Every structure is written in C-alpha cells, then in structure tokens.
Amino acid sequence: MAIFYPLLILGLLGIFMGVVLSLANKYLAVVEDPRIDDIEALLPNYNCGACGTPGCRAFAVAILKGEVENLRKCKPGKVDKHFNPILEYLKDHPNPDGTYNNIKI
Numbered sequence: 437m438a439i440f441y442p443l444l445i446l447g448l449l450g451i452f453m454g455v456v457l458s459l460a461n462k463y464l465a466v467v468e469d470p471r472i473d474d475i476e477a478l479l480p481n482y483n484c485g486a487c488g489t490p491g492c493r494a495f496a497v498a499i500l501k502g503e504v505e506n507l508r509k510c511k512p513g514k515v516d517k518h519f520n521p522i523l524e525y526l527k528d529h530p531n532p533d534g535t536y537n538n539i540k541i
C-alpha cells in the first residue's frame with residue numbers, strides 16, 4: 437500500500453506532461469515552407485558550403501527568400517541536373533503571395 441501514492445503521483449504527472457506536450461505540439465508548432473525540402477532535394481546535397489551558406493538546406497532557404505541571384509553560387513551544381521530542375525520547380529511553385537523570385541543560372 438505504501439507504493440500506491442508514489443505510483444499514483446507518477447501516473448498523474450505522466451498524464452499531465454503528456455497533455456502539456458500534445459498541446460505544445462499543436463499550438464507551438466513551427467510551420468515551415470514545404471518548398472524548402474523540395475529544393476534541398478534538387479541541390480547536389482554535398483553540404484560543402486561553397487555557395488557561402490552552411491549547407492544545402494540553408495541555400496534552399498536563401499533561394500526562397502530571394503537572397504540568391506545566381507544559382508551558380510552552388511559550385512558543384514550542374515545546369516541540367518540541378519539548376520534547370522530548380523528553375524522549373526520555382527515556376528510551378530511561386531511564393532505564397534503569388535510572386536516569383538528573380539533567379540538566374
């Protein structure tokens with residue numbers, strides 16, 4: 437009987453923390469632009485940093501923010517294999533406000 441109260445308290449604490457975490461997951465979730473994953477997948481994914489960003493994901497974010505004027509900043513990237521597919525993707529997926537980023541190869 438002496439173990440009943442500690443188990444009860446631990447059980448209630450577990451339920452409480454579960455509710456808090458599920459509410460935090462629902463209301464504090466950070467919504468990320470799904471295009472970031474797609475553009476990252478189209479990049480070479482060497483994460484070499486030659487483009488001046490910490491990696492391919494950061495370069496994809498910079499592309500979508502309009503901070504990249506020329507895709508050739510990605511030194512290992514190839515025109516046919518990487519840059520043209522990215523430009524095609526961006527034509528089909530404009531910014532949420534309907535604008536297009538002015539990016540060149």
Ligand code: SF4
Pocket residue numbers: 479480481482483484485486487488489490491492493495509510511512513
């Ligand atoms: S230069 Fe290209 S491959 Fe290297 S981190 Fe930048 S985007 Fe990725």
